[in-house]
Amino acid sequence: RDGENRAWPFMNPGTLLDAPYRPDAARAGYADLDVALVGVPMDLGVTNRNGSRFGPRAVRNIERVGPYEHVFKALPVHELRVADIGDVPLQSRFSLEQCHADIEACFMAIADAGVRHLAVGGDHSITLPILKALGRDRPLGMIHIDAHCDTSGEFEGAKFHHGGPFRRAVLDGVLDPERTVQIGIRGAAEWLWEFSYESGMRVIHAEEVDALGIPEVIRQAREVVGDGPVYVSFDIDSIDPAFAPGTGTPEVGGLTPREVLAMMRGFAGLDVIGGDVVEVAPQYDATSNTAHVAAQMALEILCLMARAPSMGQPSGG
Amino acid sequence: RDGENRAWPFMNPGTLLDAPYRPDAARAGYADLDVALVGVPMDLGVTNRNGSRFGPRAVRNIERVGPYEHVFKALPVHELRVADIGDVPLQSRFSLEQCHADIEACFMAIADAGVRHLAVGGDHSITLPILKALGRDRPLGMIHIDAHCDTSGEFEGAKFHHGGPFRRAVLDGVLDPERTVQIGIRGAAEWLWEFSYESGMRVIHAEEVDALGIPEVIRQAREVVGDGPVYVSFDIDSIDPAFAPGTGTPEVGGLTPREVLAMMRGFAGLDVIGGDVVEVAPQYDATSNTAHVAAQMALEILCLMARAPSMGQPSGG
Amino acid sequence: RDGENRAWPFMNPGTLLDAPYRPDAARAGYADLDVALVGVPMDLGVTNRNGSRFGPRAVRNIERVGPYEHVFKALPVHELRVADIGDVPLQSRFSLEQCHADIEACFMAIADAGVRHLAVGGDHSITLPILKALGRDRPLGMIHIDAHCDTSGEFEGAKFHHGGPFRRAVLDGVLDPERTVQIGIRGAAEWLWEFSYESGMRVIHAEEVDALGIPEVIRQAREVVGDGPVYVSFDIDSIDPAFAPGTGTPEVGGLTPREVLAMMRGFAGLDVIGGDVVEVAPQYDATSNTAHVAAQMALEILCLMARAPSMGQPSGG
Amino acid sequence: RDGENRAWPFMNPGTLLDAPYRPDAARAGYADLDVALVGVPMDLGVTNRNGSRFGPRAVRNIERVGPYEHVFKALPVHELRVADIGDVPLQSRFSLEQCHADIEACFMAIADAGVRHLAVGGDHSITLPILKALGRDRPLGMIHIDAHCDTSGEFEGAKFHHGGPFRRAVLDGVLDPERTVQIGIRGAAEWLWEFSYESGMRVIHAEEVDALGIPEVIRQAREVVGDGPVYVSFDIDSIDPAFAPGTGTPEVGGLTPREVLAMMRGFAGLDVIGGDVVEVAPQYDATSNTAHVAAQMALEILCLMARAPSMGQPSGG
Amino acid sequence: RDGENRAWPFMNPGTLLDAPYRPDAARAGYADLDVALVGVPMDLGVTNRNGSRFGPRAVRNIERVGPYEHVFKALPVHELRVADIGDVPLQSRFSLEQCHADIEACFMAIADAGVRHLAVGGDHSITLPILKALGRDRPLGMIHIDAHCDTSGEFEGAKFHHGGPFRRAVLDGVLDPERTVQIGIRGAAEWLWEFSYESGMRVIHAEEVDALGIPEVIRQAREVVGDGPVYVSFDIDSIDPAFAPGTGTPEVGGLTPREVLAMMRGFAGLDVIGGDVVEVAPQYDATSNTAHVAAQMALEILCLMARAPSMGQPSGG
Amino acid sequence: RDGENRAWPFMNPGTLLDAPYRPDAARAGYADLDVALVGVPMDLGVTNRNGSRFGPRAVRNIERVGPYEHVFKALPVHELRVADIGDVPLQSRFSLEQCHADIEACFMAIADAGVRHLAVGGDHSITLPILKALGRDRPLGMIHIDAHCDTSGEFEGAKFHHGGPFRRAVLDGVLDPERTVQIGIRGAAEWLWEFSYESGMRVIHAEEVDALGIPEVIRQAREVVGDGPVYVSFDIDSIDPAFAPGTGTPEVGGLTPREVLAMMRGFAGLDVIGGDVVEVAPQYDATSNTAHVAAQMALEILCLMARAPSMGQPSGG
């Protein structure tokens, strides 16, 4: 019986979703993987509380998430060839620009090998270089769950901060705004996000969710992203701080994990080709609940990838 | 006025539900009690984070729960003869089997005296010896609120771990699976719980609650357990970790305390003859919220017992 | 661009809602203010856990709330002349009565200057002297969001404890019970609050909110308070302890911040002439979430004041 | 074997030093006790952080202190007739004066019964009414271990705050300043404590301890208090905040527990007739270390009482 | 430059002393290792607070300890062939006896391969099966740093609890009591440890350290253990709880890390052939300081092993 | 009486050393100040845990430090004209280089006004631009209390990280290495600090302090810095993590606050013309003890400045 043979949940160094640890995957050309789980311990893009550089390690330390997802009826870490390949080799703790270059190079290599990925940040600025690697051939659709639209412009001289990756991704042609939906938006920075509306993204605020209901949110999101390739970017601050206090820019009045779980399950069948979970700052996570929710959402995204129509097809990566 | 004469909430050693402390009750044959509140500080049955051996003390330290329950319009600690009789005298911190024998003996003695009980654990494995004491004459019905079905089989050589008490209780003939409902189920161990379905238990997953609505959950639960004697077993991990982080096997996406309060109140009139509150591990409870919810649910179960049709009848115990 | 010129969220001493700090405002006669933000660091009125004397400082330390409220489409700190004028000068850490006298004098002076206020406590007993200052000319209406009715009588020889301010406010003629609604009520002290019902207040319990729905709660509250001047008193313990653990008399089964945000926004257009946020005890707030919710609700109340029909009129104060 | 028969350290409600709980001792006239362990959950005398009203409960919850003290080679809870008699029945959570009257009455009754006591606070103001009860026949000598001299005068209209009990005790004739030594003194309030010097107390600052060495500190203390009856008052803030963070007025640069343990053991043979442990505020005690040190020091004082020359003599109380 | 090439301290899954992770070492016969770093996540032997099953993971998560030890002028992880080989494969979370058998088998295999080890617990009971593996050919000497002698007898029916491993090790002939020194002893269980004295161990209490001075403690310890093979067993509860709160049976008045560091460095040149660091329970370690001290002491023991006369000799293992 | 008139310790926004808040000081040319207290909330120079950007706010929130220092018999905030002038206006949260330019400009302006300063960081990299501002006319002497020498070279492409400010300060001619003493040094990076020895700094390791004794440490430090102008740079990680856990690169085995207090007082009479307190990261400071020690050390440095021979002389700045 499987239960008997698994290592205890608190044994050995933890890995992302308890997947095998393969620090040598890059050298081996990622050849035998379907999905690479990758940490991106970088938080130089934040505007308030830092600390999400410790996010990947915190998610690895969660003892029990998966392997089974009973609504998907999936065992994605076992159905697919999945490994935790460690963290992106970053060359500078002092340069946001250098980190972005390193991230782009790493995800480009993974994609070039025909391998998909699920990344764990780090701050949300990491999604820009990731999208640049994944969307270079055609702009991607995106389901973006966040308290913030992250479509503001240059700020204090920085192009790559965590408040603006999706503006640049659109401008760089790697993200299709008309196939982008942003869910859970709230807080005081609405005036910085005109770009979302101007570029044609669909924005669903947290306070709209009650009136719409989750089934309608799911319906609208599916409608927006359609059948094409979709990236799922999950910012933990979309979740209310009661459930996920460990983050750098919390906003009162967020989504509940049950709501987001329902959404994730409602997205089954979309062509999800990659995703990330970002902004876990464990210094502010007195109970480790935040990392726990992040790990669960990583499992959900992996299930979506396992069930994606293009998974396993030649052009899958 | 009552308010004037009560001890301050933080005065003196705390007791379960602020009931009188009667450590000598066993020696007195429990003669003058309707309900014994009992701690069971034992956590040798856990599979992940331990610590619920400190659960009874944590629940005792909650300053303010009850005595009045305004929806039941009940003062159960005063309406009935209730006392905190201390903890089960356990003989070994190293043997799960010995502890189960001690627990069974203790609850057998209470039941033999015609006294009902409300237990505070400890891990969920304690409910097996309790049910063996209470259900020896006829199998009981059960309302089981939990993230887990706890109906798996032998595990790592252990028969009495906290993941399987209800399988054994059915096999031992002390629990009636067709009069058992399990509410709040979720997480990654679904494949271990076939026994719930095969034996005829009704399983309501956490994610089903939104669609059903609480009134329908109540209706189904009442339908399942019917008019016969019912045991209420409340595992704190049924509640979402945001509300109850202090537990050993937390699962994302749980019930809210408001939902469970509504259920408890909706169960009024059932013939609840005993119950327990388990799996409070205060080491993980940075705010003491978990013990607070546990204490509140203990009050609700005591209200159900106070309003049970058979309370006070000769065969009540 | 505004974003560029604002101080970083963690820079300099924090102030209420990041408003300018004007400790000299009293000496200047408050002449140039529309709304004074005032701390009241006093917790001698509590019956259980103390610590809300640290509430104002905790709320000041929240890094990011406002300035924009995107549902109100308001920038109240900028639309109005608003300043943090520091804390009420209190003369005794040992006398509840002396503190109440000091509070009344301070708010009387502010009101006499034709200036409105938003106070941050401190325990809920502070609202009595505040109402005495504001309601001396005519009794006020009130929207009171709390787990407790706070209408009990003298207790342990004290007239001014935090469990009874609204009984006395009615008896003193400064609060109109028939224009008072109390929302979120629950817990074990119902039997102490007969006065609410006898005097004609509308009481909406937490457990009633599910059945009513938030829109109906808003409708009833608007109906009760009508067009006259309304005070908004927000006790953080109205919110469930998962979202707001840092308080002295928490009660299981509370409102969610999303529910209260919806209410606040639904109260737009009422003639809100003042308000307070009370009972934040940061010692119990492991994540600072409680102070965060408190700060957000202070912003909402300030928006209500900014949108009040009488704001800016000669008799505004 | 004793070890086999003792209750587990985390079982049942905790009591002071794990002594039997005797809430009915007052009614029984304390007749069969040598030493009453008493909680005094009152903190209305504090000037900064409150919370020591929870001190007695925190000390009761420490799992393992004693019963054996291996340097004294004593088992004081078993050598003497000792019980935790619960907390002083206090009548008002709002009046410092009333609390002091209640405390004085309670300790007067204990002393009248010829019973000695060891008290656990609560703030340090409680020692004034205690000394008034114990010293009414003749002024006592005192070993006072504290960061503060606590000999300042009236403050903000209060006579009974925690910064001045020993001035009043001298003025009331119940404390002999020339037989009083104060050890561990530091912090910014030196200018408030002239009375210590003027009245003839011996003050040993924390920073003097390094140069003197513990043996010399012991020698001086013994010299000061001599052969007469001695009270030991231990304020937990004497200890450095690293070892005892859970207190209301911490001061950098304090004593270590090892230093104070050495002192306590060095005081063996003095005629210690009573004592207290005060200022434990568990809200600030993230690890429970503070309550642990407090419990240990209570054991040490009880050992001193057990070894006092007058213990067991007719005039012992 | 080395500093440039090392992974960031918070990157990738953490390993013991940042050594390479070699989960396959057992299958490879440990052939190419000098020292195996091994986790033993087992805490079924505790008598009070459990949780040290999470100790190995906590020590792995410490970001920065070593690689250089500037007093030893050693880089032991690089000088020797060292790897983190993961945790002992344990077969039952419910049987202390089974775990001991598994531990003994694992360390026997390592020793049989001629490889030395440094273990990280887990509770102190693990040292008995370890010593049985290492000392089977001749009894070992031991430097034992602990608050407790751990030489008591059978307890509650258990032979293998964490309070008695060194009695049994002597009785089993794998530990030489006359070459054993126990340092840091204190607390209330002295009467359980007669065996230490009767068997000829040297016991140095915590309170003796001040009078002796660290150089004399070192001299005595060296004298006791002499030139033969020495095992170093470091129980984190030897350290004062201020420095190491995260443990299950804390004792007031412990050693400081600076004292123990001085001892470790003073033991240089002894023939240290193995060691362990035990009793880290991270649930009680609010700051991670405890795991940090544990990791540092592991580094010190590894330095002692690197400098041991027999290291690298044929009979080294 | 002063005690009566001071604001309560928890009232109003906190300021550094409770000094008056003067955010407009820069605009006023600092004209009427002797010493400016300045926050520098910048942590882009760290190599491990970030978070010290919140250091200034944490130190401001300490309730009670000073105003009196009883060993110095000084009231420095009152003896001198001292104000908290807020934080350095920093222009980019993303560029370490830009921050350093802003810091240098700010301190240059203060110095140009003939005003001295005491800075609160922020990470230790801030001391380089500060020294460049203060030492431009002649290299300064320095008492540097730290776990680390901070004299390493360029790292990961960065010149201005927190591990190297004092190498660059020497190379830039603003720090005199032969008049520099570094106290408390330890940890694993010794091999990076050759520059300290080569340039002629005096390095006193933490482990040397026991043998030397504090008086000898003071004597050597005074000998090194002599009569010339001295800067005091206090890195909180010099202190042992038990006393100061809230920092980014903690090292086991540090100094105690009592030792550093004794040093500070032993430096009285040196010509201390400025100083800083750095590396307080409150995210890791579960008790606020770290910020408390930092505030106390800031008071000590201010006392040294108040007693410096050149204070008040024309060339004082």
Ligand SMILES: [Mn+2]
């Ligand atoms: Mn984002």
Ligand SMILES: [Mn+2]
């Ligand atoms: Mn976000």
Ligand SMILES: [Mn+2]
């Ligand atoms: Mn269960």
Ligand SMILES: [Mn+2]
């Ligand atoms: Mn469960």
Ligand SMILES: [Mn+2]
């Ligand atoms: Mn209230």
Ligand SMILES: [Mn+2]
């Ligand atoms: Mn309330």
Ligand SMILES: [Mn+2]
């Ligand atoms: Mn005191």
Ligand SMILES: [Mn+2]
């Ligand atoms: Mn004190």
Ligand SMILES: [Mn+2]
């Ligand atoms: Mn041990």
Ligand SMILES: [Mn+2]
């Ligand atoms: Mn031990």
Ligand SMILES: [Mn+2]
């Ligand atoms: Mn430094």
Ligand SMILES: [Mn+2]
């Ligand atoms: Mn440093």
